[in-house]
Amino acid sequence: MAIRITIPGILRLIFFKKPNEILAINDSSMVQRSLSGRGGLFQRSMAEKFAIFRTPDGEIWPAFCNRFDPLRAKHQRELEAALADISGLLARLAPEIAALATYICSGRADRPQEVIIQQMVGRLFFSDYAASEESYDAANTLQTWLTGGPVKAYLLKLNGALQRALDQIIGLARGNTSCAHATALAMHNMVKSIELMRELARKDNNLKELSPRQAVTRTLRAPERVVREARDGGSVGNIRLHARSLVIFCVEAARLQSLDIGFGFFASEWNRCPAHAIVPALLAEIWQQAKTISARHV
Numbered sequence: 001m002a003i004r005i006t007i008p009g010i011l012r013l014i015f016f017k018k019p020n021e022i023l024a025i026n027d028s029s030m031v032q033r034s035l036s037g038r039g040g041l042f043q044r045s046m047a048e049k050f051a052i053f054r055t056p057d058g059e060i061w062p063a064f065c066n067r068f069d070p071l072r073a074k075h076q077r078e079l080e081a082a083l084a085d086i087s088g089l090l091a092r093l094a095p096e097i098a099a100l101a102t103y104i105c106s107g108r109a110d111r112p113q114e115v116i117i118q119q120m121v122g123r124l125f126f127s128d129y130a131a132s133e134e135s136y137d138a139a140n141t142l143q144t145w146l147t148g149g150p151v152k153a154y155l156l157k158l159n160g161a162l163q164r165a166l167d168q169i170i171g172l173a174r175g176n177t178s179c180a181h182a183t184a185l186a187m188h189n190m191v192k193s194i195e196l197m198r199e200l201a202r203k204d205n206n207l208k209e210l211s212p213r214q215a216v217t218r219t220l221r222a223p224e225r226v227v228r229e230a231r232d233g234g235s236v237g238n239i240r241l242h243a244r245s246l247v248i249f250c251v252e253a254a255r256l257q258s259l260d261i262g263f264g265f266f267a268s269e270w271n272r273c274p275a276h277a278i279v280p281a282l283l284a285e286i287w288q289q290a291k292t293i294s295a296r297h298v
Protein backbone atom coordinates (compact mmCIF):
# COMPACT_ATOMS: atom_id res chain seq x y z
CA MET A 1 0.00 0.00 0.00
CA ALA A 2 1.59 3.28 -1.11
CA ILE A 3 1.68 6.27 1.23
CA ARG A 4 0.77 9.61 -0.32
CA ILE A 5 1.56 13.04 1.12
CA THR A 6 0.21 16.06 -0.72
CA ILE A 7 0.40 19.72 0.31
CA PRO A 8 -0.71 21.80 -2.69
CA GLY A 9 2.06 24.04 -4.02
CA ILE A 10 4.57 22.57 -1.55
CA LEU A 11 4.92 18.85 -2.21
CA ARG A 12 3.38 15.77 -3.72
CA LEU A 13 5.07 12.56 -2.63
CA ILE A 14 4.24 8.91 -2.98
CA PHE A 15 6.21 6.26 -1.07
CA PHE A 16 6.47 2.59 -2.04
CA LYS A 17 7.68 -0.21 0.25
CA LYS A 18 6.45 -3.36 -1.47
CA PRO A 19 9.01 -5.12 -3.69
CA ASN A 20 6.53 -5.96 -6.47
CA GLU A 21 5.14 -2.41 -6.63
CA ILE A 22 8.65 -0.92 -6.71
CA LEU A 23 9.74 -3.24 -9.53
CA ALA A 24 6.61 -2.51 -11.58
CA ILE A 25 6.93 1.27 -11.25
CA ASN A 26 10.70 1.21 -11.76
CA ASP A 27 10.09 -0.57 -15.07
CA SER A 28 7.41 1.88 -16.23
CA SER A 29 8.15 4.66 -18.72
CA MET A 30 5.95 6.94 -16.58
CA VAL A 31 8.74 7.55 -14.06
CA GLN A 32 12.17 9.03 -14.64
CA ARG A 33 15.29 9.54 -12.60
CA SER A 34 15.89 13.10 -13.78
CA LEU A 35 13.79 15.64 -11.87
CA SER A 36 12.08 18.57 -13.58
CA GLY A 37 11.78 20.64 -10.39
CA ARG A 38 8.16 21.43 -11.23
CA GLY A 39 5.07 20.80 -9.08
CA GLY A 40 5.99 22.31 -5.69
CA LEU A 41 8.68 23.86 -3.51
CA PHE A 42 9.92 20.46 -2.31
CA GLN A 43 10.15 19.13 -5.88
CA ARG A 44 12.19 22.22 -6.79
CA SER A 45 14.55 21.76 -3.86
CA MET A 46 15.11 18.06 -4.68
CA ALA A 47 15.83 18.91 -8.33
CA GLU A 48 18.39 21.49 -7.17
CA LYS A 49 20.03 18.83 -5.02
CA PHE A 50 20.26 16.37 -7.91
CA ALA A 51 21.51 19.03 -10.36
CA ILE A 52 25.00 19.28 -8.85
CA PHE A 53 25.85 15.64 -9.64
CA ARG A 54 27.48 16.29 -13.00
CA THR A 55 31.04 16.78 -14.19
CA PRO A 56 32.34 20.21 -15.22
CA ASP A 57 31.72 19.19 -18.88
CA GLY A 58 28.10 18.26 -18.12
CA GLU A 59 28.12 14.45 -17.77
CA ILE A 60 25.44 13.44 -15.24
CA TRP A 61 26.40 10.87 -12.57
CA PRO A 62 24.84 7.49 -13.42
CA ALA A 63 22.28 7.13 -10.62
CA PHE A 64 20.68 10.43 -11.73
CA CYS A 65 20.52 9.52 -15.44
CA ASN A 66 17.43 8.31 -17.23
CA ARG A 67 17.01 4.75 -18.39
CA PHE A 68 17.58 5.39 -22.11
CA ASP A 69 20.64 7.60 -21.71
CA PRO A 70 23.09 5.73 -24.00
CA LEU A 71 26.24 6.80 -22.14
CA ARG A 72 24.78 5.62 -18.81
CA ALA A 73 23.91 2.22 -20.25
CA LYS A 74 27.36 1.88 -21.89
CA HIS A 75 29.16 2.72 -18.63
CA GLN A 76 26.92 0.32 -16.70
CA ARG A 77 27.72 -2.55 -19.12
CA GLU A 78 31.45 -1.83 -19.10
CA LEU A 79 31.66 -1.55 -15.31
CA GLU A 80 29.59 -4.69 -14.75
CA ALA A 81 31.98 -6.58 -17.07
CA ALA A 82 35.07 -5.20 -15.28
CA LEU A 83 33.63 -6.09 -11.86
CA ALA A 84 32.89 -9.67 -12.95
CA ASP A 85 36.57 -10.57 -12.40
CA ILE A 86 35.87 -11.37 -8.75
CA SER A 87 39.06 -13.35 -7.98
CA GLY A 88 41.30 -10.75 -9.68
CA LEU A 89 39.64 -7.92 -7.74
CA LEU A 90 39.80 -9.76 -4.40
CA ALA A 91 43.55 -10.19 -5.01
CA ARG A 92 43.95 -6.51 -5.92
CA LEU A 93 42.10 -5.41 -2.78
CA ALA A 94 43.95 -7.79 -0.43
CA PRO A 95 45.42 -4.97 1.78
CA GLU A 96 42.04 -3.30 2.37
CA ILE A 97 40.30 -6.66 2.90
CA ALA A 98 42.92 -7.64 5.51
CA ALA A 99 42.66 -4.27 7.29
CA LEU A 100 38.85 -4.51 7.47
CA ALA A 101 39.00 -8.13 8.67
CA THR A 102 41.31 -7.01 11.49
CA TYR A 103 38.89 -4.19 12.33
CA ILE A 104 35.97 -6.62 12.49
CA CYS A 105 37.91 -8.90 14.83
CA SER A 106 39.43 -6.32 17.13
CA GLY A 107 37.69 -2.98 16.55
CA ARG A 108 41.09 -1.55 15.64
CA ALA A 109 42.55 -0.34 12.36
CA ASP A 110 45.53 1.83 11.51
CA ARG A 111 43.21 4.27 9.65
CA PRO A 112 39.50 5.02 10.12
CA GLN A 113 37.59 2.08 8.65
CA GLU A 114 35.48 4.42 6.48
CA VAL A 115 38.63 5.66 4.75
CA ILE A 116 39.74 2.06 4.13
CA ILE A 117 36.30 1.28 2.66
CA GLN A 118 36.41 4.32 0.36
CA GLN A 119 39.88 3.31 -0.81
CA MET A 120 38.71 -0.28 -1.40
CA VAL A 121 35.80 0.99 -3.53
CA GLY A 122 38.06 3.43 -5.42
CA ARG A 123 40.58 0.66 -6.13
CA LEU A 124 37.84 -1.31 -7.90
CA PHE A 125 38.36 1.36 -10.60
CA PHE A 126 42.00 2.46 -10.27
CA SER A 127 44.59 0.29 -8.54
CA ASP A 128 46.37 3.42 -7.25
CA TYR A 129 43.24 5.17 -5.87
CA ALA A 130 44.24 6.65 -2.51
CA ALA A 131 41.54 7.74 -0.04
CA SER A 132 42.21 10.00 2.95
CA GLU A 133 40.24 11.49 5.83
CA GLU A 134 39.65 14.54 3.59
CA SER A 135 38.23 12.44 0.75
CA TYR A 136 35.95 10.61 3.19
CA ASP A 137 34.78 13.98 4.56
CA ALA A 138 34.03 14.98 0.97
CA ALA A 139 31.90 11.82 0.54
CA ASN A 140 30.06 12.66 3.74
CA THR A 141 29.44 16.20 2.61
CA LEU A 142 27.85 14.99 -0.64
CA GLN A 143 25.74 12.41 1.20
CA THR A 144 24.58 15.10 3.67
CA TRP A 145 23.76 17.44 0.79
CA LEU A 146 21.62 14.73 -0.79
CA THR A 147 19.81 13.44 2.29
CA GLY A 148 20.08 16.24 4.88
CA GLY A 149 17.60 19.02 5.61
CA PRO A 150 17.48 22.45 3.95
CA VAL A 151 19.51 24.32 6.60
CA LYS A 152 22.46 21.93 6.39
CA ALA A 153 22.28 21.99 2.59
CA TYR A 154 22.20 25.80 2.54
CA LEU A 155 25.24 26.03 4.83
CA LEU A 156 27.23 23.50 2.77
CA LYS A 157 26.59 25.57 -0.34
CA LEU A 158 27.23 28.91 1.38
CA ASN A 159 30.59 28.02 2.90
CA GLY A 160 31.93 26.39 -0.28
CA ALA A 161 32.18 22.89 1.28
CA LEU A 162 29.83 21.45 -1.34
CA GLN A 163 31.89 22.62 -4.32
CA ARG A 164 35.16 21.56 -2.66
CA ALA A 165 33.72 18.09 -1.98
CA LEU A 166 32.52 17.71 -5.57
CA ASP A 167 35.89 18.83 -6.95
CA GLN A 168 37.76 16.43 -4.68
CA ILE A 169 35.57 13.38 -5.42
CA ILE A 170 35.50 13.89 -9.18
CA GLY A 171 39.24 14.69 -9.20
CA LEU A 172 40.12 11.46 -7.37
CA ALA A 173 37.73 9.61 -9.71
CA ARG A 174 39.63 11.10 -12.71
CA GLY A 175 36.35 12.30 -14.17
CA ASN A 176 34.83 8.78 -14.11
CA THR A 177 31.23 9.39 -12.94
CA SER A 178 30.68 5.75 -11.89
CA CYS A 179 33.74 5.95 -9.65
CA ALA A 180 32.51 9.29 -8.26
CA HIS A 181 29.10 7.72 -7.53
CA ALA A 182 30.69 4.69 -5.86
CA THR A 183 33.24 6.59 -3.72
CA ALA A 184 30.87 9.39 -2.66
CA LEU A 185 27.42 7.77 -2.38
CA ALA A 186 27.37 3.96 -2.75
CA MET A 187 30.23 3.45 -0.28
CA HIS A 188 27.98 4.46 2.65
CA ASN A 189 26.04 1.20 2.25
CA MET A 190 29.29 -0.71 2.69
CA VAL A 191 30.23 1.37 5.73
CA LYS A 192 26.93 0.23 7.30
CA SER A 193 27.66 -3.41 6.43
CA ILE A 194 31.14 -3.30 7.98
CA GLU A 195 29.77 -1.69 11.15
CA LEU A 196 27.11 -4.40 11.35
CA MET A 197 29.77 -7.09 10.84
CA ARG A 198 31.80 -5.59 13.69
CA GLU A 199 28.71 -5.68 15.96
CA LEU A 200 27.99 -9.26 14.90
CA ALA A 201 31.57 -10.32 15.60
CA ARG A 202 31.44 -8.87 19.14
CA LYS A 203 28.39 -10.88 20.14
CA ASP A 204 28.13 -14.52 21.17
CA ASN A 205 30.20 -16.92 19.12
CA ASN A 206 29.14 -15.39 15.81
CA LEU A 207 32.60 -15.08 14.30
CA LYS A 208 33.20 -18.76 14.83
CA GLU A 209 29.75 -19.99 13.96
CA LEU A 210 28.43 -17.87 11.09
CA SER A 211 29.53 -18.72 7.57
CA PRO A 212 30.51 -15.85 5.24
CA ARG A 213 27.22 -16.31 3.41
CA GLN A 214 25.19 -16.06 6.64
CA ALA A 215 27.16 -13.01 7.74
CA VAL A 216 26.59 -11.30 4.38
CA THR A 217 22.85 -12.04 4.48
CA ARG A 218 22.65 -10.47 7.94
CA THR A 219 24.68 -7.35 7.18
CA LEU A 220 24.06 -6.36 3.57
CA ARG A 221 22.15 -3.07 3.37
CA ALA A 222 20.48 -1.29 0.46
CA PRO A 223 19.99 2.47 0.06
CA GLU A 224 17.14 3.65 2.32
CA ARG A 225 15.46 5.50 -0.53
CA VAL A 226 15.84 6.25 -4.21
CA VAL A 227 13.82 8.95 -5.94
CA ARG A 228 11.97 9.19 -9.25
CA GLU A 229 9.52 11.65 -10.81
CA ALA A 230 6.22 10.83 -12.46
CA ARG A 231 6.26 13.32 -15.34
CA ASP A 232 2.73 12.82 -16.61
CA GLY A 233 -0.20 11.43 -14.69
CA GLY A 234 -1.36 7.87 -15.30
CA SER A 235 -1.54 4.40 -13.84
CA VAL A 236 0.86 1.50 -13.40
CA GLY A 237 -1.40 -1.53 -12.86
CA ASN A 238 -3.90 -0.27 -10.31
CA ILE A 239 -1.56 2.38 -8.87
CA ARG A 240 -2.44 5.94 -9.82
CA LEU A 241 0.46 8.40 -10.17
CA HIS A 242 -0.22 12.13 -10.40
CA ALA A 243 1.83 14.30 -12.73
CA ARG A 244 4.92 15.87 -11.09
CA SER A 245 4.76 13.56 -8.05
CA LEU A 246 8.05 12.54 -6.52
CA VAL A 247 8.07 8.77 -6.32
CA ILE A 248 10.13 7.42 -3.43
CA PHE A 249 11.20 3.77 -3.45
CA CYS A 250 11.98 2.66 0.14
CA VAL A 251 14.54 0.13 -1.11
CA GLU A 252 15.88 -1.07 2.24
CA ALA A 253 12.38 -1.61 3.69
CA ALA A 254 11.39 -3.53 0.55
CA ARG A 255 14.61 -5.57 0.54
CA LEU A 256 13.73 -6.88 4.01
CA GLN A 257 10.53 -8.37 2.57
CA SER A 258 12.17 -9.81 -0.53
CA LEU A 259 13.67 -13.28 -0.62
CA ASP A 260 16.01 -12.27 -3.43
CA ILE A 261 19.51 -11.22 -2.29
CA GLY A 262 19.81 -9.20 -5.51
CA PHE A 263 16.80 -7.03 -4.71
CA GLY A 264 18.83 -4.36 -2.87
CA PHE A 265 20.91 -3.94 -6.05
CA PHE A 266 17.95 -4.07 -8.51
CA ALA A 267 20.14 -6.89 -9.87
CA SER A 268 17.70 -8.09 -12.56
CA GLU A 269 16.45 -4.67 -13.66
CA TRP A 270 17.55 -2.04 -16.21
CA ASN A 271 19.07 0.05 -13.37
CA ARG A 272 20.99 -2.86 -11.85
CA CYS A 273 23.97 -1.90 -9.74
CA PRO A 274 27.10 -3.01 -11.62
CA ALA A 275 28.58 -4.04 -8.24
CA HIS A 276 25.76 -6.53 -7.45
CA ALA A 277 28.17 -9.49 -7.41
CA ILE A 278 31.44 -7.96 -6.20
CA VAL A 279 29.95 -6.31 -3.09
CA PRO A 280 28.67 -9.57 -1.50
CA ALA A 281 31.92 -11.29 -2.55
CA LEU A 282 34.01 -8.61 -0.83
CA LEU A 283 31.95 -8.75 2.35
CA ALA A 284 32.14 -12.56 2.38
CA GLU A 285 35.93 -12.48 1.98
CA ILE A 286 36.29 -9.91 4.78
CA TRP A 287 34.20 -12.08 7.13
CA GLN A 288 36.15 -15.21 6.14
CA GLN A 289 39.47 -13.52 6.90
CA ALA A 290 38.12 -12.18 10.22
CA LYS A 291 37.19 -15.78 11.13
CA THR A 292 40.72 -16.95 10.24
CA ILE A 293 42.38 -14.22 12.33
CA SER A 294 40.17 -14.95 15.34
CA ALA A 295 40.79 -18.72 15.07
CA ARG A 296 44.56 -18.04 15.18
CA HIS A 297 44.18 -16.14 18.46
CA VAL A 298 42.16 -18.74 20.32
Ligand code: HEM
Pocket residue numbers: 062063072073076079121124178181182186187189190193221222223226227251264265266270271272273274275279
Ligand atom coordinates in the same frame (compact mmCIF):
# COMPACT_ATOMS: atom_id res chain seq x y z
C1 HEM B 1 26.27 -2.35 -0.47
C2 HEM B 1 26.70 -1.69 -1.55
C3 HEM B 1 25.83 -1.22 -2.68
C4 HEM B 1 24.46 -1.25 -2.82
C5 HEM B 1 23.43 -1.82 -1.85
C6 HEM B 1 24.15 -0.65 -4.10
C7 HEM B 1 22.87 -0.49 -4.61
C8 HEM B 1 22.54 0.19 -5.78
C9 HEM B 1 21.21 0.50 -6.22
C10 HEM B 1 19.92 0.16 -5.48
C11 HEM B 1 21.31 1.16 -7.41
C12 HEM B 1 20.13 1.70 -8.25
C13 HEM B 1 19.81 3.11 -7.84
C14 HEM B 1 18.68 3.72 -8.65
O1 HEM B 1 18.14 3.11 -9.56
O2 HEM B 1 18.30 4.88 -8.39
C15 HEM B 1 22.71 1.26 -7.72
C16 HEM B 1 23.21 1.86 -8.83
C17 HEM B 1 24.53 1.94 -9.11
N1 HEM B 1 25.58 1.43 -8.36
FE1 HEM B 1 25.45 0.47 -6.59
N2 HEM B 1 25.30 -0.28 -4.71
C18 HEM B 1 26.36 -0.61 -3.88
C19 HEM B 1 27.69 -0.44 -4.12
C20 HEM B 1 28.19 -0.03 -5.32
C21 HEM B 1 29.59 -0.03 -5.65
C22 HEM B 1 30.71 -0.54 -4.74
C23 HEM B 1 29.67 0.45 -6.93
C24 HEM B 1 30.86 0.60 -7.81
C25 HEM B 1 31.97 -0.10 -7.72
C26 HEM B 1 28.33 0.80 -7.37
C27 HEM B 1 28.02 1.36 -8.59
C28 HEM B 1 26.75 1.71 -8.99
C29 HEM B 1 26.46 2.44 -10.23
C30 HEM B 1 27.49 2.94 -11.24
C31 HEM B 1 25.07 2.58 -10.30
C32 HEM B 1 24.26 3.23 -11.41
C33 HEM B 1 23.81 2.17 -12.40
C34 HEM B 1 23.06 2.79 -13.56
O3 HEM B 1 21.86 3.02 -13.46
O4 HEM B 1 23.69 3.00 -14.61
N3 HEM B 1 27.46 0.47 -6.37
N4 HEM B 1 23.43 0.66 -6.71
